[in-house]
Amino acid sequence: MKKEDVPQDLSSLGKITTEICYATDEAGKYTTQPSRGWDVKIGALDVTWENVEKRVKEAQERMAKGEVSPLLYLMEKNVMDIAILADYTGFWKWRVRGHLKPGVFSRLSDKVLQKYAEVFNSTVEELKSMNVHA
Amino acid sequence: MYMHSPFKHIQAAHCESGVTNSLLRNAGIDKMTEPLAFGIGAGLFFVYVPFLKINGGPAIAFRSFPGIIFKQTCQSLGIPVTRKKFSSKEAARLFLDQCLSEDLAVGCQVGVYYLPYFPREYRFHFNAHNLIVYKKEKDHYLVSDPIMETVASLSEYELERVRFAKGALAPRGQLYYPSLQGQTIDDEKIKQAIRSGIRKNVFNMLHIPGPIAGVKGIAFTGRKIKKWRDRLGLTKAGLYLAQLVRMQEEIGTGGGGFRYIYAAFLQEAYDFHRIEELLAISGQFTRAGDCWRDAAIQAAGIYKGRLGSQHDFDAMGDYLLEISEMEKKAFTALSKIKWH
Numbered sequence: 097m098k099k100e101d102v103p104q105d106l107s108s109l110g111k112i113t114t115e116i117c118y119a120t121d122e123a124g125k126y127t128t129q130p131s132r133g134w135d136v137k138i139g140a141l142d143v144t145w146e147n148v149e150k151r152v153k154e155a156q157e158r159m160a161k162g163e164v165s166p167l168l169y170l171m172e173k174n175v176m177d178i179a180i181l182a183d184y185t186g187f188w189k190w191r192v193r194g195h196l197k198p199g200v201f202s203r204l205s206d207k208v209l210q211k212y213a214e215v216f217n218s219t220v221e222e223l224k225s226m227n228v229h230a
Numbered sequence: 231m232y233m234h235s236p237f238k239h240i241q242a243a244h245c246e247s248g249v250t251n252s253l254l255r256n257a258g259i260d261k262m263t264e265p266l267a268f269g270i271g272a273g274l275f276f277v278y279v280p281f282l283k284i285n286g287g288p289a290i291a292f293r294s295f296p297g298i299i300f301k302q303t304c305q306s307l308g309i310p311v312t313r314k315k316f317s318s319k320e321a322a323r324l325f326l327d328q329c330l331s332e333d334l335a336v337g338c339q340v341g342v343y344y345l346p347y348f349p350r351e352y353r354f355h356f357n358a359h360n361l362i363v364y365k366k367e368k369d370h371y372l373v374s375d376p377i378m379e380t381v382a383s384l385s386e387y388e389l390e391r392v393r394f395a396k397g398a399l400a401p402r403g404q405l406y407y408p409s410l411q412g413q414t415i416d417d418e419k420i421k422q423a424i425r426s427g428i429r430k431n432v433f434n435m436l437h438i439p440g441p442i443a444g445v446k447g448i449a450f451t452g453r454k455i456k457k458w459r460d461r462l463g464l465t466k467a468g469l470y471l472a473q474l475v476r477m478q479e480e481i482g483t484g485g486g487g488f489r490y491i492y493a494a495f496l497q498e499a500y501d502f503h504r505i506e507e508l509l510a511i512s513g514q515f516t517r518a519g520d521c522w523r524d525a526a527i528q529a530a531g532i533y534k535g536r537l538g539s540q541h542d543f544d545a546m547g548d549y550l551l552e553i554s555e556m557e558k559k560a561f562t563a564l565s566k567i568k569w570h
Contacts, residue, residue, distance in 0.1 A: 115243070
């Protein structure tokens with residue numbers, strides 16, 4: 097890629113910092129050229145986040161219907177999956193999977209809930225109040 | 231490695247080659263550049279692990295395994311390396327503070343999800359980011375992140391949180407630094423290191439057994455992509471392609487899935503070795519990089535909804551098949567170079 101062809105489409109990162117791209121000068125010699133972003137990349141990030149938001153919304157709706165526990169919603173909201181959430185809490189993956197069910201969730205001890213509250217920057221009371229399953 | 235007084239921030243394209251370059255330059259190795267660190271560290275790679283998922287998408291990498299660049303660059307130059315992991319956050323902090331009190335700048339592996347100076351859009355649970363901590367002022371750390379234009383400041387808590395991020399490739403407080411004890415790195419040493427880096431990279435791209443790594447991996451991915459539309463549906467296939475493009479072009483690649491930075495490395499290799507083929511092969515990597523970018527534009531057509539027929543997916547897959555051939559030729563040519 098030639099220096100003058102390095103795209104300069106302002107991205108959210110571009111507002112904070114330029115990125116270094118390697119490109120060739122008039123003599124064909126490599127040099128660095130700062131870039132503010134590229135439409136193609138902005139689009140890739142956009143669809144990725146649209147998908148995250150869609151998952152959060154679905155989790156929220158299922159939580160409201162009492163189909164899943166608040167943990168699924170918070171997990172999606174924090175762009176986590178079960179493996180990452182298990183690693184942050186220190187619980188086994190199969191246990192985390194169980195905690196995503198509202199029935200199991202409502203019987204969890206405060207000690208277990210405290211772990212989740214720490215990861216999600218929340219409180220035990222807040223987590224309990226989010227669970228609609230009686 | 232003890233700094234020749236004030237630490238100098240150097241912006242780079244890729245975090246690990248940037249950290250490697252910056253630590254070595256600040257230690258007084260003036261001839262070091264980011265492309266040299268990338269090439270000597272055998273940073274160029276391709277792998278697609280089909281049974282593994284990252285953020286619900288395909289696990290694709292355009293660069294070698296995290297940590298390899300720093301390790302191989304230092305090893306090839308004959309510089310001893312110190313690398314430590316910690317099980318205790320307290321021990322990790324104390325060790326870092328001890329280094330900083332001795333004016334020692336250290337590289338740290340961190341997760342980006344909680345990295346405060348990153349824009350929100352770039353924060354995923356990605357744990358193989360690298361930065362340099364070079365100073366502590368009261369309870370704040372001064373951080374030189376090579377992909378940023380300027381240095382940043384993190385509180386003790388903020389730094390601890392990113393050093394102990396969880397999930398795949400969890401850094402576990404990992405830090406590393408070159409232990410340069412007065413030895414000088416002359417041109418002869420760099421020349422040898424360049425040869426060794428190229429030899430390793432040729433092996434990684436041409437000779438790793440199995441279909442998923444190196445130039446075979448690129449062709450394998452191309453053939454898979456042609457099936458994504460039917461197997462995954464248009465929306466999910468679009469998300470998969472977006473992930474491919476992010477791995478290829480996102481912050482830290484220097485563009486074209488690291489192919490341009492490798493082309494730059496080969497030009498610099500020529501400055502040391504004066505072998506004409508290096509320049510011609512550099513041109514081949516430039517064209518491979520251009521082709522990766524054309525493929526990204528095709529992919530964007532699909533995930534932005536402008537394209538979507540099977541024909542469009544076939545064209546996308548064909549780009550990768552073509553690139554696989556180009557890079558196979560380029561690396562084969564590299565393997566046949568007659569070194570003086």
